Amino acid sequence: MHEYVIARGVVESVRNFSLNFGCGVKRFKVLVGELSMLDIGVLREALEGLIAASEVRGADFSIEIEPARISCGSCGNIISFGEAVSHLSEEEREMIHFLPDLIASYAACRRCGSLDLRIISGRGVSVRDVVFTEG
């Protein structure tokens, strides 16, 4: 269900690109955050259906997973989500996957020990690398 709403947003955004630049869209890339909890298969299907029914029909797309990264607010150290949760139990890991803001309650910076951890990528969905058709 989330997938359909997000697919609508993606197609709307690609359509806006097309209208703003006054040309058709050949292809684009959808970057999906590792923590977004979306079903890629469902998202792909929703996108295919919506694109076919929109002004940008015929546009090709690919979906890529953006890895989640965490930054330490104290020393600037950047670690992957996997590293940050590697010492936690499976249950804790699953909980943080659903509620990423809990990361600071369970993990500390490996370099300085600070609990000031922030998720800097891997949460949302974005449209990248839009290629327009010639003419």
Ligand SMILES: [Zn+2]
């Ligand atoms: Zn640190």
